[in-house]
Amino acid sequence: MTKGPEGQALSAYRAMWRDLTVASLTSNAASASLDDHARDGALELMKYGLKNAKKEKLVSKGAPLLDPQVVSTIGSEVKLRDCVDDRNWLQYKLNGELKNDVPGGHFRTDAKVRRVGGVWKVSYLYMHEAGSC
Numbered sequence: 001m002t003k004g005p006e007g008q009a010l011s012a013y014r015a016m017w018r019d020l021t022v023a024s025l026t027s028n029a030a031s032a033s034l035d036d037h038a039r040d041g042a043l044e045l046m047k048y049g050l051k052n053a054k055k056e057k058l059v060s061k062g063a064p065l066l067d068p069q070v071v072s073t074i075g076s077e078v079k080l081r082d083c084v085d086d087r088n089w090l091q092y093k094l095n096g097e098l099k100n101d102v103p104g105g106h107f108r109t110d111a112k113v114r115r116v117g118g119v120w121k122v123s124y125l126y127m128h129e130a131g132s133c
Helices: 004-024 040-055
Strands: 058-062 069-074 077-085 089-093 106-116 119-130
Touching (some): 004 040, 004 069, 004 077, 004 106, 040 058, 040 119
Antiparallel strands (some): 058 089, 069 077, 077 106
């Protein structure tokens, strides 16, 4: 495991995804843990997705598989790139049926993790289309 700023940024990134995975079980955009490891645009993106899922009466089950890599470190900002595997993290209707027959896949994710006030949080998150990695 990488130590120093890179290791702390990777830990915050992974924790952000765990927070999102838990909130996705009920599509809870108001989950108190969402801002534990995310802020700014990354936090807003997660809340937006959860609100839409709630409107569509969908929840997610399972968990994404992550493999983040450090792209660069400049001061208190670490840029990461990941190829998220969501084949075991799918959306379901409230009656337990799968939303659709799309099996999930891999998508490239770009993130910036910043240290503010001594705490590392994901501040930028961009999820590319399925099949982008």
